[in-house]
Amino acid sequence: MTQPIPAxxxxxxxxxxxxxxxxxxxxxxxxxxxxxxxxxxxxxxxxAAQVYFRQRIEGEHDLGSIVIAIVTEMQMFDFSRSFYSEFAIANAVSDLLMQRLGIDTCCGQT
Structure with a gap:
């Protein structure tokens, strides 16, 4: 049986x-x-940093919730001049923050 990924x-x-x-x-x-x-x-x-700042200043510490907020708010950004999308940005923010915490973004291990 697979184990859920911890928050x-x-x-x-x-x-x-x-x-x-x-x-x-x-x-x-x-x-x-x-x-x-x-x-x-x-x-x-x-x-993306502005959204992250607002989430943290409002007391959000759950990375999953912050990722959802970034996806939601970046939908209003005009990505027509970019190779990226709101999903790629939110995932990159998540990876960068987890790497900074010493969490392996590939396998979820420290």
């Missing part, structure tokens, strides 16, 4: 603004490296 709860951030800056920078780098560096990538990273 990932993010620890409280001692410096949320620094964490958001890190996320925006890391996501921008990831976007530029994954396909092609494009100006729109920085706008995507800024918007």
């Amino acid at each position: 990932v709860t993010l620890p409280p951030s001692p410096d949320l603004e620094a964490e958001v800056t890190w996320l925006q920078t890391a996501l921008g780098v990831w976007l530029d490296q994954e396909y092609l560096p494009e100006l729109v990538n920085q706008a995507i990273a800024a918007r």
Whole structure:
């Protein structure tokens, strides 16, 4: 019988603004490296970081809930000049945050 993947709860951030800056920078780098560096990538990273910030400031610590919020809110972003979609962005944010916590994003192990 398979085991469900446990939820990932993010620890409280001692410096949320620094964490958001890190996320925006890391996501921008990831976007530029994954396909092609494009100006729109920085706008995507800024918007995703803004959603993340608001979720955390409102007290959300469940990574799954944050991912859903990013998917939902990024649906309003114009991806017509990008190779990405709201799902790719939310998944990338999740991977970056889990890697920062030391969680293997491939297999869910520390």
